[in-house]
Amino acid sequence: MSQEIRVRFAPSPTGPFHIGGARSALFNWLLARKLGGKMVLRIEDTDRKRSTPESEENIKNSLRWLGMDWDEGVDVGGPYGPYRQMERLDIYKKYTDQLLAEGKAYYCYCTPEELEEERQSLLKEGKMPRYMGKCRELTPEQIAKYEAEGRKPSVRLRVPPNEKIVVHDLIRGDVEFDSNGIGDFVIVKSDGIPTYNYAVVIDDSLMHVTHVIRAEEHLSNTPRQLLVYDALGFEKPVFGHVSLILGTDHTKMSKRHGATSLDAYRQKGYIPAGLNNFLALLGWAPPGEKEIFTMAEAIQEFSLDRVAKNPAVFDFKKLDWINGQHIRKMSAEAFWELAVPFMKEAGYMTGDEDGAKLEWLKKVVATAQTQIDYGAQIPEKVSMYFSDDFEFENEEAAAVLKEETAPMVMKALLEELKALPELNRDTVKAAFKKVQKANKLKGQQVYMPIRVTLTGNQHGPELAEMIPLFGLERTEKRILKSLEKAGVSL
Ligand code: GLU
Numbered sequence: 100m101s102q103e104i105r106v107r108f109a110p111s112p113t114g115p116f117h118i119g120g121a122r123s124a125l126f127n128w129l130l131a132r133k134l135g136g137k138m139v140l141r142i143e144d145t146d147r148k149r150s151t152p153e154s155e156e157n158i159k160n161s162l163r164w165l166g167m168d169w170d171e172g173v174d175v176g177g178p179y180g181p182y183r184q185m186e187r188l189d190i191y192k193k194y195t196d197q198l199l200a201e202g203k204a205y206y207c208y209c210t211p212e213e214l215e216e217e218r219q220s221l222l223k224e225g226k227m228p229r230y231m232g233k234c235r236e237l238t239p240e241q242i243a244k245y246e247a248e249g250r251k252p253s254v255r256l257r258v259p260p261n262e263k264i265v266v267h268d269l270i271r272g273d274v275e276f277d278s279n280g281i282g283d284f285v286i287v288k289s290d291g292i293p294t295y296n297y298a299v300v301i302d303d304s305l306m307h308v309t310h311v312i313r314a315e316e317h318l319s320n321t322p323r324q325l326l327v328y329d330a331l332g333f334e335k336p337v338f339g340h341v342s343l344i345l346g347t348d349h350t351k352m353s354k355r356h357g358a359t360s361l362d363a364y365r366q367k368g369y370i371p372a373g374l375n376n377f378l379a380l381l382g383w384a385p386p387g388e389k390e391i392f393t394m395a396e397a398i399q400e401f402s403l404d405r406v407a408k409n410p411a412v413f414d415f416k417k418l419d420w421i422n423g424q425h426i427r428k429m430s431a432e433a434f435w436e437l438a439v440p441f442m443k444e445a446g447y448m449t450g451d452e453d454g455a456k457l458e459w460l461k462k463v464v465a466t467a468q469t470q471i472d473y474g475a476q477i478p479e480k481v482s483m484y485f486s487d488d489f490e491f492e493n494e495e496a497a498a499v500l501k502e503e504t505a506p507m508v509m510k511a512l513l514e515e516l517k518a519l520p521e522l523n524r525d526t527v528k529a530a531f532k533k534v535q536k537a538n539k540l541k542g543q544q545v546y547m548p549i550r551v552t553l554t555g556n557q558h559g560p561e562l563a564e565m566i567p568l569f570g571l572e573r574t575e576k577r578i579l580k581s582l583e584k585a586g587v588s589l
Pocket of ligand 1: 108109110111143299312313314317
């Protein structure tokens, strides 16, 4: 039997959940679901100053909202917990004691000032700054002296000099590093808390992670982690570093380009299906030309050998287009739910509506589904239903009403509409046709003046849908007001 695939997503809860984090989580999740493996969610909270419980909650909520679940980890538990690094200090300590006893690690008593001095002098000599091993071979007397001074030691890993360290990366191929450029690095800080490069190895190993899929930013950490694997005698997982995300100007994606937190997109009314589809395409593509797909389809198609090495560009226009495509596919009910908070915010509803008013609101909202790319665009698309004040969009629009046939069309239309037993899409359409036929006009000669008198614009949603939503009274009011403004009398 082949080995079970085990992947993990290991965020640091130090701020708003980043879209890059969501992309890493997604690739891991797709891989696990594709191969029937397990996904672990581990919280790397060793940065005491910056980690917060709120950030952890935000990450978990975001993952759940996107529809990514995890088989083991915080909140759900599992056989290799705890899954929060600060709850694992005794585990790390056991391995640190072992490395110290074996002489593979040692205490370093250098103060931050001394280390900075060394760094500066190396830089001055044009050398790569790194720890030169001052505390590598301390005598018991030196140690006693430092201890007497009250210095708190950190623990450093003894890094063998002159070694090539090769990261076999599933996505990037072999990437070579030189151990001389690394130097003995800190694995446990003087406050007893392990560093990322150390804890991550112990955790990935004890949690039986088979594939470490993470962002390219971590590639330079990987040789350090390989050294820790070697020192501890642990079996190594497979690594895959997913490319950087760039802005459209091809510099690293940052707030300068637009929102980078998942929350910002959620608040603007992007939907999970759209975001997931877009994030999946940041570095991966299914075979063929297909750009719009569901997560179920992505699971079917996902494989790491279709994950690209070159950077992915975060194209906002593409995100909007993709999200819009998924919005079109939503059920009417789901679209309504997406709209409600935006409608409330715009003051178009309170949430207490019921009966005919609620039905009307739902129909109004439904008109926006084919027109928008994300929820925050809804109020603007339906604003005309909430106010009868509008201006002609430009002179060209106003000029439509000056055409010879316009007054006749509008007069005939109002008569037809008034005669209808009920205003709905079909009856209104029939009324349009009747006016056109009776007066032997072209379609444009009928639809344009109607559109302009009703909305002030030359383009917009379907008129036969709009008129029943305005109702007869408001339809007449809008038409007459526009004609008056244009100086046209019936
Ligand atoms: N805690 C690290 C981060 O959030 C995880 C890196 C890793 O996946 O190894 O960047």
